[in-house]
Amino acid sequence: MNIKNTIKTPSTVLGMLMILLLATPIAGLSSTVPDPTQQMKPFVNKMTKILAEADVKNDSQCSICQRLIDISRERFDYNEMSKRVLGKAWRKLSKEEKENFVDLFTELLQYAYVGKIQNYAGQSIEFTGQRIKGKRAEVKTELVDNNKTIPVSYIMLLEGDQWMVYDVVVEGVSLIRNYMEQFREILRKEQYSGLVKQIEKKVKELQDERAQRIAKQQQ
Numbered sequence: 001m002n003i004k005n006t007i008k009t010p011s012t013v014l015g016m017l018m019i020l021l022l023a024t025p026i027a028g029l030s031s032t033v034p035d036p037t038q039q040m041k042p043f044v045n046k047m048t049k050i051l052a053e054a055d056v057k058n059d060s061q062c063s064i065c066q067r068l069i070d071i072s073r074e075r076f077d078y079n080e081m082s083k084r085v086l087g088k089a090w091r092k093l094s095k096e097e098k099e100n101f102v103d104l105f106t107e108l109l110q111y112a113y114v115g116k117i118q119n120y121a122g123q124s125i126e127f128t129g130q131r132i133k134g135k136r137a138e139v140k141t142e143l144v145d146n147n148k149t150i151p152v153s154y155i156m157l158l159e160g161d162q163w164m165v166y167d168v169v170v171e172g173v174s175l176i177r178n179y180m181e182q183f184r185e186i187l188r189k190e191q192y193s194g195l196v197k198q199i200e201k202k203v204k205e206l207q208d209e210r211a212q213r214i215a216k217q218q219q
Contacts, residue, residue, distance in 0.1 A: 007108075007182055007202045036137045036156050036163035037130055043075045065114040069106060077164040078106045080157065084166065085179040089187050097192075104199050105179075111206035125152075137163055 050067055082102045083090045093101065130139045135158040143150040155167035155174075167176040186195045 007179075007186075007198055033132060034158065034161055034163060035130075036132070036139050036154075037127055039163050040075060040139070043071070046071050046074075065110050068114050069110045075163075075165055077157065077159070077166050078102055078109075080164070080166040081105065081176060084176050085183055086187075087180060087184060089183075089192060093192070101196070104196065104203070107203050108199055108206075111203055111210065134158075 047068060050064065050071070079098075079102050082098070082105045085105065086093075086101065090098065124144045126142045126144060128140045128142055130137060137156040137158070139154040139156065141152045141154070143152050150171055153169040154165050155169060156163040156165050158164075167174055169175070183195055186198055190198070
């Protein structure tokens with residue numbers, strides 16, 4: 001199966017993990033309920049600081065991507081994301097297989113989205129509202145890029161006293177649902193081992209694309 005025809009990364013969701021940058025928190029809720037937007041503030045500050053100091057054009061190995069992914073773990077639950085994209089197949093995996101898949105899926109996101117962060121310089125984010133229902137929350141934002149405004153929502157779970165992102169919805173398209181549907185088809189045809197091979201190939205393809213793009217920029 002051709003990897004380019006299976007695991008795809010829609011252009012409308014590129015930069016999912018990064019578009020919290022330059023955001024301004026909205027008013028908080030009752031003091032008895034953790035405010036998901038307010039909890040993102042230190043996360044945003046860290047991201048902004050790293051990006052301000054980064055030399056993206058000369059970062060052929062995407063070291064900045066790894067730093068951003070490491071920090072994003074403070075607010076993104078990659079274990080929950082991995083569990084949801086695999087659906088029923090997750091329950092059949094051993095503990096070691098689950099851990100390995102989380103690492104692999106996170107690496108896919110690293111190169112598919114964070115690796116293209118240079119495409120999102122100069123954009124701004126406006127927080128437009130948030131909803132909380134039990135242990136679930138949605139933080140609504142708008143990505144403003146010149147004259148275009150793109151609605152982006154962060155879907156979160158309350159883990160202890162921390163709100164953790166497990167899905168990002170851009171213009172009505174769910175990041176998790178997108179991958180879940182693709183993975184389900186691959187699992188049906190090639191089983192779990194085939195899915196792992198497909199993701200590994202896609203990651204390698206994205207790594208090569210980034211290296212080639214950086215090389216052209218340096219010429």
